[in-house]
Amino acid sequence: MSKKLLIISFSPIARDARVLKQVRLFTPKYEVTTCGFGPAPEGVKRHLELTHATLPGKTWDALLELKAYKAGYWLMPDVRNAAKALKGLKFDAILADDIDTVPLALSLRPRLGVHADIHEYFPRLHEEHAPWAKRIGPWYLWLCQRYLPRCQSVTTISKRIAQEYEVQTGAKVGVVTNATPYWELSPTPVAEPIRLVHSGTSHRERNIEATVDGVIEAGNCTLDLYLTPNDPEHLEHLKQRAQENSAITVHPPVPYEQLIETLNGYDLGVFLLPPINFNFANVLPNKLFDFVQARLGVVVSPSPEMARIVNEAGLGVVAPGYSASDLAQVLKGLTKTQVQEFKAASHAHARELSADSQLLIWERYITKIMGE
Structure with a gap:
């Protein structure tokens, strides 16, 4: 019987190029459940479609002001909706996309562990905006420092971002670039102009x-x-x-x-x-x-x-x-x-810069978690 893998992302998974690569990589091997916005991506065993919800601004702002970061996380509507949709379901492993899914993934206690794939450096995501940098940046840093070290493995999109996560959280972070799948094409003649x-x-x-x-x-x-x-x-x-x-x-x-x-x-x-x-x-x-x-x-x-x-x-x-x-x-x-x-x-x-080699990195991490 195939092992059960949950891929969770607060994004429209069927249109999210990076997450879709994960889905296509693992559906032939595991019983894959996806949880995210929009319709089901092709090939999954089960899809839990989330609906967009509005953040309760004043309450959430107050919690962040008080540095009640854990309460602020669990107040987020996307987190609450996903937790409700996933209640009672059991998985062998979870692939959690971006830091906002990681605490939830860990709370589900998958039998073998969690892999986190983080698509940005979240503590400095909008640092050019002073109010964001003052209030939300520290919350993201807390989330990363508290939860990434608890994952069995972590990946992100570039070497420099991986280095910063390692320095700030102590977690070991691998790199899977946003490489595109290989296409069998040839260059066209240069136009004028x-x-x-x-x-x-x-x-x-x-x-x-x-x-x-x-x-x-x-x-x-x-x-x-x-x-x-x-x-x-x-x-x-x-x-x-x-x-x-x-x-x-x-x-x-x-x-x-x-x-x-x-x-x-x-x-x-x-x-x-x-x-x-x-x-x-x-x-x-x-x-x-x-x-x-x-x-x-x-x-x-x-x-x-x-x-x-x-x-x-x-x-x-x-x-x-x-x-x-x-x-x-x-x-x-x-x-x-x-x-x-x-x-x-x-x-x-084109071949060496395609997604082919990058997908092997995710495969190694998930295979290791699954004990295969």
């Missing part, structure tokens, strides 16, 4: 407008944006910018399963993320790996984790900074031959 692309959220702190301004300033490229409507007001602003300049096009987002083939028709993936907080400064985003699987060259900001991979594999150019002028400087100096070489490098490194 060179075609840039960016996909992701429309949040204004993602610096997308600087990318727009940089492309317009360079004057030798086009830019296509595939943006989700997380920040509707800013998305409308970007659409207005696109109407004013034919070099810029804003598209609706495409389903993730269609994204890589959509990106394959472009030349360079671009991502300039300003280091406004610890996570942004040490980001190793899935879009970098999406660009590689799409066989694109890349232009990225000088974020250490991204820069290391781009430089080691010769995938593209690391901009000198995060501004429109920094991007324009890079674009003005590019030739079609260079871009074709970058695309060829992505093709050459």
Whole structure:
């Protein structure tokens, strides 16, 4: 009889690329139950769908002010709803995604243990906002320090973030990057003008407008944006910018399963993320790996984790900074031959930079917990 594994995430699991990789990895081997928002991901034995609930603001704020952190955690509606849905169910192991699920996972007392997969450095998640840093940052730090060492194993998304968790919590933390599954594609010929692309959220702190301004300033490229409507007001602003300049096009987002083939028709993936907080400064985003699987060259900001991979594999150019002028400087100096070489490098490194090797890391941790 297959052992029972719970994968819990306070996210829409069927659309959460990282969690979905876990589901697809473990459903052939274990009896998998998922608990999260939205419909069931394909292949699971059971899905416990949670409904979004509003945090009881004043009470929660008061508890955090008093540093009643444990009470604050168990007051969270998502935690309470999940605890109710999971009551009475027994599991051999639990894979808990992000720190807000970890105390709950441990409270369920799975027979063999808990693996925590943490997608950000939570104690400094929004440190650029002083009220958040003062009230919520310490609560997240308390959660991490209290609960991560109690897990059988822990992983996160990049080496620098893993190091910070180890320093702050004492837990040993492995790394599973947000690598994209391998795609059997080939680079397309470089267009004239060179075609840039960016996909992701429309949040204004993602610096997308600087990318727009940089492309317009360079004057030798086009830019296509595939943006989700997380920040509707800013998305409308970007659409207005696109109407004013034919070099810029804003598209609706495409389903993730269609994204890589959509990106394959472009030349360079671009991502300039300003280091406004610890996570942004040490980001190793899935879009970098999406660009590689799409066989694109890349232009990225000088974020250490991204820069290391781009430089080691010769995938593209690391901009000198995060501004429109920094991007324009890079674009003005590019030739079609260079871009074709970058695309060829992505093709050459696509297998090693795919999710294949990363999935083995999760597999090792869960197999060890299961005693196999």
